[in-house]
Amino acid sequence: MAVVALVGRPNVGKSTLFNRLIGERRAIVSEQPGLTRDRIYGTVEWRGRGFTVVDTAGLDRVAKDSPEGDLPVNTQAQAKVALDQADVICFLGDAKAGLTASDLEVADILRRARQPVIMVSNKHEGRDDRLLTHEFVSLGLGSPVEISALSGVGTGDLLDRILEELPATALGAAAEVESELLRCAIVGRPNVGKSSLLNAVLGQDRSLVSTVEGTTRDPVDTLLSTPQGQVLLVDTAGMRRPGATKDADYYSLLRALRVVDRADVAILVVDATSPLRAQDRHIAGRAREAGAAILVAVNKWDLLDADDRRDRALIKELRSAYDFAPGAPFLFTSATTGRGIAKLLPAAFELAQARAVRIPTPALNQFFREALDRRPPPSGRGGRRLHLYYAVQSRSRVPTFALFVNDPDLLHFSYARYLENQLREHFGFAGVPLRLRARRSESSQ
Numbered sequence: 077m078a079v080v081a082l083v084g085r086p087n088v089g090k091s092t093l094f095n096r097l098i099g100e101r102r103a104i105v106s107e108q109p110g111l112t113r114d115r116i117y118g119t120v121e122w123r124g125r126g127f128t129v130v131d132t133a134g135l136d137r138v139a140k141d142s143p144e145g146d147l148p149v150n151t152q153a154q155a156k157v158a159l160d161q162a163d164v165i166c167f168l169g170d171a172k173a174g175l176t177a178s179d180l181e182v183a184d185i186l187r188r189a190r191q192p193v194i195m196v197s198n199k200h201e202g203r204d205d206r207l208l209t210h211e212f213v214s215l216g217l218g219s220p221v222e223i224s225a226l227s228g229v230g231t232g233d234l235l236d237r238i239l240e241e242l243p244a245t246a247l248g249a250a251a252e253v254e255s256e257l258l259r260c261a262i263v264g265r266p267n268v269g270k271s272s273l274l275n276a277v278l279g280q281d282r283s284l285v286s287t288v289e290g291t292t293r294d295p296v297d298t299l300l301s302t303p304q305g306q307v308l309l310v311d312t313a314g315m316r317r318p319g320a321t322k323d324a325d326y327y328s329l330l331r332a333l334r335v336v337d338r339a340d341v342a343i344l345v346v347d348a349t350s351p352l353r354a355q356d357r358h359i360a361g362r363a364r365e366a367g368a369a370i371l372v373a374v375n376k377w378d379l380l381d382a383d384d385r386r387d388r389a390l391i392k393e394l395r396s397a398y399d400f401a402p403g404a405p406f407l408f409t410s411a412t413t414g415r416g417i418a419k420l421l422p423a424a425f426e427l428a429q430a431r432a433v434r435i436p437t438p439a440l441n442q443f444f445r446e447a448l449d450r451r452p453p454p455s456g457r458g459g460r461r462l463h464l465y466y467a468v469q470s471r472s473r474v475p476t477f478a479l480f481v482n483d484p485d486l487l488h489f490s491y492a493r494y495l496e497n498q499l500r501e502h503f504g505f506a507g508v509p510l511r512l513r514a515r516r517s518e519s520s521q
Contacts, residue, residue: 078127078242079161080120083186084168085178089198093168093225094118094131097235117297122235127242128299130162164192164241166234167217171197175211183215192241195220196234201227258307258428260421261335263363264345265355269375272411273345274298274311277420304425310335333362340431340473341424342368348376348408364509367474369427370404371507373420378410402497403506431508434472441466444479447498453491462486465517475499476511484514 082090098118116131159165167186169179186193197209197220212220221237223230262270278298298309312335336342342363346356363370405423409416435443444467453462463482470478477499481487496510 078163080127080129080164080166080238081132081159081162082166082168083132085182088168088170089225090131090168094129096225096228096231097129125239162191164238165189166194166196168196168198169212170199171208172199174208183217193217194237194241197222198225200224200229258305258425259339260307260309260341260343260424261339262311262343262345263336263359265353268345268347269411270345271311273373273375273409274309276411276414276417302421304422307421336363336368337366339368340428341371343371343373345373345375348374349379367509369431369508371423371427372404372406373409374406375409375411377408377415378413403500405507427507430504432472435469435503437468440469443502447495451494454488456486460486465519474511475505475508476513479512479514480517481514484516487514
């Protein structure tokens with residue numbers, strides 16, 4: 077699949093254009109420069125053809141006394157990696173601000189690029205802005221394509237130009253990219269090592285790693301081919317309490333929650349050296365509500381004393397503490413030493429396969445008969461007891477079971493929990509959220 081990179085100095089509208097092209101709000105958009113720190117991938121379909129677009133951090137000069145330490149250097153390194161991967165580069169300029177010294181520096185880099193470069197003059201929200209377009213012609217990158225990423229004006233012309241520049245053999249249908257793809261979200265509260273874990277899996281600095289808490293703002297997409305199949309790994313911003321988020325952090329939280337909502341598997345990263353917090357439970361609860369299977373990665377295992385790592389009581393205590401993810405597999409990992417890293421993706425694929433299982437109706441009804449015989453339902457009001465006539469699995473990928481009963485109100489939540497646990501144990505649904513839906517059977521009318 078072809079890759080198109082959006083580059084330019086900070087705040088020229090790269091993230092706005094990215095969101096416009098993919099048709100959803102994925103990248104953070106704000107007047108504050110430099111909010112995109114990592115590269116973000118999305119799929120674009122135009123005239124029946126598909127390609128991947130990547131939003132990059134702004135390429136700009138780096139102040140030596142930057143308050144964020146080495147982060148500006150890291151973000152520009154990420155942008156340059158995206159340039160190396162790209163088949164076509166779209167260089168964005170701001171028609172309202174005109175040509176700047178930073179534009180000249182970026183253009184100097186792009187003139188040496190091996191790929192075709194499309195000059196894009198953005199922010200044409202009014203006729204007067206066209207007066208500044210001629211400044212970009214002087215860069216020697218061809219006639220600019222005039223657009224307004226904010227309103228969408230001119231983006232069709234830009235997409236046509238991109239298709240002209242891309243080799244036909246590199247184009248595919250967008251549906252081909254989306255099908256049979258494992259979506260795996262790496263989630264957790266800030267500073268538990270999510271980005272370090274992702275980088276350890278990939279063997280490269282794919283996500284920003286820094287001692288500054290919360291350096292990942294946008295969800296970071298990585299498409300990876302493995303022996304088990306293709307997986308889209310998404311490193312999300314650390315999820316803080318809603319009241320603790322401000323400005324860009326608030327929007328980062330919204331993006332992270334959306335990623336969880338789309339995920340097949342959520343790798344919940346927790347800190348082995350830090351006690352369980354309410355945030356961990358909240359994040360796991362959100363993943364369960366969204367229907368994602370949960371894999372718990374107990375990270376920073378190498379920071380524990382050797383005696384603690386061998387302490388079976390400690391391991392049992394950890395599993396007990398994380399009872400909010402019933403049956404979820406645990407992996408004890410270290411992004412620093414590599415412990416457990418090789419097991420993460422195979423475990424995620426196993427969970428995805430379990431989540432997609434469809435149980436034949438005869439086997440399902442035999443299971444429920446035996447489960448009810450082992451532990452009959454409790455009596456309800458007036459001594460009435462739940463009676464199950466039959467059951468069917470109504471959907472997979474969030475395994476959902478319809479139970480046709482005499483009275484849905486008689487299915488107490490504690491008994492439903494018993495049936496869920498029995499289903500997990502019997503059919504291998506460990507770590508997979510299940511849905512039981514009680515319906516009144518016509519036989520009970």
